[in-house]
Amino acid sequence: MAGHELDRAFAALADGTRRDIVSRLTLGDATVGELAAPYDVSLQAISKHIRVLEVAGLVSVTADAQRRRVHLEAAALAGLVRWIERHQRAAEARLSLLEAVLADLDSPTSPNTTPTKGKTS
Amino acid sequence: MAGHELDRAFAALADGTRRDIVSRLTLGDATVGELAAPYDVSLQAISKHIRVLEVAGLVSVTADAQRRRVHLEAAALAGLVRWIERHQRAAEARLSLLEAVLADLDSPTSPNTTPTKGKTS
DNA sequence: GTTGTTTTCAACCGATTGGTTGACAAGGGG
DNA sequence: CCCCTTGTCAACCAATCGGTTGAAAACAAC
Secondary structure, three states: OOHHHHHHHHHHHOOHHHHHHHHHHOOOOEEHHHHHOOOOOOHHHHHHHHHHHHHOOOEEEEEEOOEEEEEEOHHHHHHHHHHHHHHHHHHHHHHHHHHHHHHHHHOOOOHHHOOOOOOOO | OOHHHHHHHHHHHOOHHHHHHHHHHOOOOEEHHHHHOOOOOOHHHHHHHHHHHHHOOOEEEEEEOOEEEEEEOHHHHHHHHHHHHHHHHHHHHHHHHHHHHHHHHHOOOOOOOOOOOOOOO
16 A cells, blocks of 8 residues: 555544444445535535545445445455554554563573673662 | 544554654654754744654653653554554455355355355354 | 526635754763 | 764645535436
8 A cells, every 4th residue: 555545544544523423324225415414514515525435435435327336345454454564563663672672681691601790670 | 542642553553753863763762952953944933843753642652851761562562553453354255255255156065055145154 | 598406617815735954961981 | 071973843735635515417207
C-alpha cells in the first residue's frame, strides 16, 4: 500500500460518520439514501463522505439505475491492519529485547562474562 | 477506544511525515531534534507533528533536561488494529455466508434436509 | 412525455491543518 | 556567568474539510 493511499485511507477513517458508514456496510451493501437515513445532515454531505471512502479504496460504488450500491472493500481494511501491525510488532519486539538485556544485566547467567561495569543494584 | 480517540489516532496516521516518525520510533526512543533531522522542514513543524501524535496517544513525551524523549506507545496502535479487524472480519464473514447461500442455491446437495430458514449446524 | 425519485455537481462558508517566521523559556558547558 | 543548544509558544498564511443550499442529471413510472 503506497503512501498516499495510506494517507487517504487513514484520513477517511478519521471521521466518526464515515466509520459509522463502514460499520453499517459490514451488515451488507446499501444505497446512498439508506446510508444517509440515520443522520440529520443533508444527503449531499453523506454523498461526499461516500466519495471520500471510495477514493480511499475502502468502498466501491456501482450504478444500479438511478441508485448507487455501496459495497465495503474489506481488503483495503486488511492493508491498514498490515501497516499498523508491522510497526506495533516492531516496537514490541524492541521492547522485549530491551527487557531481556536489562534482565541479563540484573542477573548475569555466566559470571565470567560480566564486565567491570556489571553491578547488581 | 472512544470515538474521538479513534478520530485523533486515525487522523494522526493520515500524514506521511507522522507515519515516518512512528516508523523511526520503532527503532527506539528519540529526541525531537533527532526526529526532525531527516526532514528539510522547520523544527517547529516536526514539534507540531509530535504534539499531534501525543494528543492522539500514539507517543508519550518525557522531559529530559532541555531535551524531550519521544516514545512510541504500541498499545495505542493495538487499539486501532482492534477497530479495523472487527469490521474487516464482520465483512468477510458476511461475504462467505453469502457465498455459501449462493452455492447452496446453485447446487442444493440435500434438497429435503434444507428447511426454509436453513440451519445445518 | 411529464412527473417523481435518487444522487451528484457547483458554489459558498467557517473551522481546521500543515507550514512558515520571530521571540523566548529552560538548561548544560565553556 | 555568559552563551549556546533544544524546544515550545504565538501569530500568520494558504489549502483542505465538513457542512450548507440550489440546480441539474439520470432514470423509473405513470
